Amino acid sequence: MQKTLTITPSRCTSCRTCELACSFKHAGKGGLGIARIRTFMFGEGKNQILTCFQCDEAACVKVCPVEALSRNESTGAIEVNEARCIGCGLCSIACPFGHMNHDGTNGIAVKCDLCGGDEPACAAFCPSRALEYR
Amino acid sequence: MRIKSAKSLESVTKKVRGEREKIETEVLVCAGTGCLANGSLGVTEALDRAIHANGLDVKLSLGLKTTGCHGFCEQGPLVVIQPKGIFYRGVKPKDVDDIVEKTLKNGEIVERLLYRDPNTKKRVEQYVEIPFYSKQQRIALRNIGKIDPSNIDDYFAVGGYAGLAKALTKMTPEEVIDAVTKSGLRGRGGGGFPTGRKWKTCASAPADTRYVLCNADEGDPGAFMDRSICEGDPHAVIEGMVIGAWAVGAHEGYIYVREEYPLAVKHLQRAIEQARERGLLGDDILGSGFSYDIHIARGGGAFVCGESSALMKSVAGEIGEPRAKYVHSVIRGLHDKPTVLNNVETWADVSWIIAEGAEKYAALGTEKSTGTKVFSLVGKVKNTGLVEVPMGITLREIIFGIGGGIIGNRPFKAVQTGGPSGGCLPESKLDLTVDFDSLTEAGSMMGSGGMIVMDDHTCMVDTARYFLKFLVDESCGKCVPCREGVHQLHQMLEAICRGDGRPGDIEKIESLSDVIVEASLCALGKSAPNPVLSTLRYFRAEYETHINEKKCAAGVCRNLFTFRISEEKCTGCGLCLKACPVDCITGEKKQVHTIDEEKCTRCGACRNVCNFDAVEVI
Amino acid sequence: MTTEKTISLEINGRFFQAREGMTILDVAKREGIPIPTLCYHEALESVGNCRLCMVEITHPDWKGWKGLVTSCLYPVEEGLQVTTDNKTIWNTRRTILDLLLARCPDSDVIQKLAAEYGVTVTSYRKNDVETKCILCGLCVRVCAAKGANAISSAGRGIEKMIARPFDQPPPDCIGCASCAHICPTGAIEYEDTPEVRKIWGHSFKMVKCESCGRPIMPEKQLEFEAEKSGLDPAYFKTCSVCSQRKSIDTIRSAFDMKAVGLGEPVEVAR
Missing domain, CATH: 3.10.20.600 (Ubiquitin-like (UB roll))
Structure with a gap:
């Protein structure tokens, strides 16, 4: 059975540990801006976490001219083949949820890949179990 | 009318030969590009008029026809009268009356139109006695000059398409490949790859479609053998291609001809149409059930399109640039299908080999280069x-x-x-x-x-420079070593010829050449430094004098020599004085002339006209 | 599962396994063996223009023959022995970069790469024409991959250039600027203003984000992308920042939702 990254907003404290963990895991450094996951505070007790939905009918995959985006069948995540990406930015415009990002230095697409099958760092480090991988 | 079997081809041949035998005298006018340029069309028309006016066509069973290139282009326009084999050269329309009056009517020779051997100074009457022809052995050119290329019956009369009939009815494709292998034939286009091996690889490559192509994109300056064959004996090429297609199992093919060969295109096109009409191309060739058709693809004048992979791209409508051939085109060629590409001469040889036998071909030439x-x-x-x-x-x-x-x-x-x-x-x-x-x-x-x-009036550094200029112009520009490297080589040679050569240039040329040879993508690039490498190998001293002494002993590189008239040799004939375009030569009649070195442009006109070798290079 | 043949080959004395059809460069990249390239891009067809990726190959059956091949194109073979760096290779790459530096003396990318091979000033005659283009052809290939096929190479030899058809603004150009983004030397220029993108002689009107008004892409590209992907043009009318903001707004207004399961269909109103 494929595991799912599950978000339970009521447990989220907006501590932003998930963002830090994500940055360290993917970029090797701490920087909240480069995380592929974001947390938002809407008010007391109203926190939300936002990351890629790994859509079935993903617009990003459809628009990519060079097939740099494809689904990893074992994790279900849509992954970026960084070597293939030409940095045209089309995927980030096409994503209706704003979940695609681009590396500021080379324009290569950046998105959540569910950490390639390991327990996603965001879930592993979430202190309040708002993020779970199960 | 379609010829529906090998047997009916035989009877067609027999019939045509019978008709030909009735002709007692035949006048053959060369209508190759060289002779046409020299006015052979006018000669043909004048002959036609004169023959008809004299009623000779009826009286003498006379035939007049235009043929392909006889090969002796500098003597054109050429007229050959058979069966005696009288060879007239440099014929002009005004000579026609003499030819008709003397030779055709009375069997006399027109002395002034005969070829004069430049060494013995003697006039030669017959074709076969001219050393230029007598020492040749013609296979690819076997019919050229004898047949009218626009008439397929002429080709039948010399046994044309018998090789194809033999291949289709008496030989399996494997046997055809074996025969070509046994003949030892190697590709005549330049690479010299064994043709039989090429075909075998193509035939055994798994595929649903295969192509057989002909490379008629002859681009070497001064080379015109393929043009002559296409113009003078197009059916020999087509026959060879159909045999090749049968051998490898191809049903479609192209002849890639350069646009600059309009006559070749015309003759090939007409020959293809004739062959189709007679059932020798298209569906069910000679009733064998085998089908193969040929299209003409015209090249736009890029030398590199003579390279196999660039040629195939050009045929497919893409930019004519070579690709790396780590997978050979016999496996992945035109439209990525297994493709056999041979040049015009190779195909003309193939039809002969199948008709006459591989052993006969293999007996000619050397062990590793037959024919x-x-x-x-x-x-x-x-x-x-x-x-x-x-x-x-x-x-x-x-x-x-x-x-x-x-x-x-x-x-x-x-x-x-x-x-x-x-x-x-x-x-x-x-x-x-x-x-x-x-x-x-x-x-x-x-x-x-x-x-x-x-x-000896040729400077080898200048020669290398000349050929490099050609290659700079013709490099497709795809890969860096050829595009940039050959350009830089050429720049260095330009500098040397200009007198700006520096010590160390030769070594730099050599090391750059090594990289170009090693790193270029296609054979054009890999062989591009050859002109400079081979002249360096045999004429290195000439480079050294150019660089170190700033001298061009051959008198070609204008900055590196002066002309002087030898006091001992000059007879004061005044020829040089007249030839000089800048009036820099002075001298009284029968007195030694002198050149004003300041005014002299070193064009060499004086040297070219001097009969006493008195104009010396200093 | 996979029925492709596995091939073993040797690179720099170490043995590797590869799938049939891979190139030497594919294996080297996978194994982290450095080979310099200029005209290579994984998403595009390899062409072997720049010759920087040349490596030396030989084989026990080749009777001592060895030679240079472009690793981006040479398919792996059983028993192949590859050397990715030696004196000959180094010298070849150095000469190529020296030649490229003569062509593009002002390109910082070429300067940097050439310096790695000890060339700071070209030993050849410098190009008379100012250019940064090394004719790697990536722009032409990416344009073809996009499906626009607007530009191409024109001419031959040293005068070859990347050009527009008949030197006019290319009718097929959609203004995506992928050519400019992929160019390794920054030779293709374009200019963006809030209203228009100027490239290849065109002046394309920009589509602006429906929410914030930031320019997104040329109108012509939007039409092209919508048709090509089969997506509603609306997908291309919001910038990614505003898309994210909309997501947040949607969530805020429906905050009582339980959890968002990832990997499962999610209904989120646009």
Whole structure:
């Protein structure tokens, strides 16, 4: 059975540990801006976490001219083949949820890949179990 | 009318031959590009008029026809009268009345139109006695000059398509490939790859579609053998291709002809249509059930499109650039399908080999280079034109035997073989046998058969510069070593010829050449440094004098010499004075002339006209 | 599962396994063996223009023959022995970069790469024409991959250039600027203003984000992308920042939702 990254907003404290963990895991450094996951505070007790939905009918995959985006069948995540990406930015415009990002230095697409099958760092480090991988 | 079987082809041939036998006298006018340019069309028309006016066509059973190139282009327009084999050269329309009156009516010879041997100074009456022809052995050129290329019946009369009939009815595709393998035929386009092996690989490559193509994109400066074959005997090429298609299982093919060969295109096109009409191309060839058709693809004039992979891209409508051939085109060629590509001469040889037998072909030439090869012999040689000789003949025999030696009996300096990216061989290599391997070993190559003879008035550095300029212009520009490297090589040679050469230039040229040879993508790039490498190998001292002493002993590089008139040799004839375009020569009649070096542009006009070799290079 | 043949080959004395059809460069990249390239891009067809990726190959069956091949094109073979760096290779790459530096003396990318091979000033005659283009052809290939096929190479030899058809603004150009983004030397220029993008002689009107008004892409590209992907043009009318903001707004207004399961269909109103 494929595991799912599950978000339970009521447990989220907006501590932003998930963002830090994500940055360290993917970029090797701490920087909240480069995380592929974001947390938002809407008010007391109203926190939300936002990351890629790994859509079935993903617009990003459809628009990519060079097939740099494809689904990893074992994790279900849509992954970026960084070597293939030409940095045209089309995927980030096409994503209706704003979940695609681009590396500021080379324009290569950046998105959540569910950490390639390991327990996603965001879930592993979430202190309040708002993020779970199960 | 369609010929529906090998048997009915036989009877067609028989019938045509019967008709031909009734002709007692036949006048053959060369209508190859060279002779046409010299006005042979006017000669044909005048002959036609005169023959009809005299009623000769009825009385003498006379035939008049235009043929392909006889090969002896510099003597054109040529008229040959058969069966006596009388050979008239330099014929003008005004000579026609004499030909009709004297030769056709009364069997006399028109003395002034005969060929004069430049060495013996004697007039030669017959075709076969002219050394230029008598020393040749013609296979690829076998029918050229004898048949009317626009008439398929003429081709039948000389046994045309018998090879195809034999292949389709008596041989399996494997047997055809075996025969070609046994003949030892190697590709005549330059690479010299064994044709049989090429076909075998293609035939055994798994595929639903295969192609058989003909490379008629002859681009080497001074080479025109393929053009002559296409113009003069197009059916020999088509027959060869159909045989090849049968052997490898192809049903479609292209002849890639350069746009600059309009007559070849016209003749090929007409021959294809005729062959289709007669059931020798298209569906169910000769009733065998086998189908193959040929289209003509016209090249836009890029030298590189003679390279196989660039050619295939061009045929497919893409930019004519070569690709890396780590997977050969016999496996992945046109439209990524297994493809056999051979050049015009190879295909003309194939039809002969199948008709006459592989053993007969293999018996000619040398062990590893069998058969014959057509060369276009040009440059400072007395008899220029197309010559077909058995492989293994020496350069000396070609240049001094067939070619008659150097114009003005000047000293021989070098012969450039193999086209622009071939190499220059010096006098010490004159006794080298001409075959694929020995030419390569000597630093040149066979190429498609260009042979440019140079005398002592040729500067080898300038020659290398000239060929490099050609290659700079013709490099497709795809890969860096060829595009940038050959350009830089050329720049360095320009500088040396200008007098701006510096010590160390030779070494720099050599090291850059090594990289170009090693790193270029296609054969054009890999062989591009050949002109400079081969001249460096045999004429290094000339480079050194150019660089260190700023001297060009051959009197070609204008900044590096001056002309002076020798006091001992000058007779004061005044020829040079008249020839000088800048009026820098002075001198009274019968007095030694002098050149004003300040005014002299070193054009060499005085040297060219001087009969006493009095204009010296200093 | 996979029925492709596995091939073993040797690179720099170490043995590797590869799938049939891979190139030497594919294997080297996978194994982290450095080979310099200029005209290579994994998403595009390899062409072997720049010759920087040349490596030396030989084989026990080749009777001592060895030679240079472009690793981006040479398919792996059983028993192949590859050397990715030696004196000959180094010298070849150095000469190529020296030649490229003569062509593009002002390109910082070429300067940097050439310096790695000890060339700071070209030893050849410098190009008379100012250019940064090394004719790697990536722009032409990416344009073809996009499906626009607007530009191509024109001419031959040293005068070859990347050009527009008949030197006019290319009718097929959609203004995506992928050519400019992929160019390794920054030779293709374009200019963006809030209203228009100027490239290849065109002046394309920009589509602006429906929410914030930031320019997104040329109108012509939007039409092209919508048709090509089969997506509603609306997908291309919001910038990614505003898309994210909309997501947040949607969530805020429906905050009582339980959890968002990832990997499962999610209904989120646009």
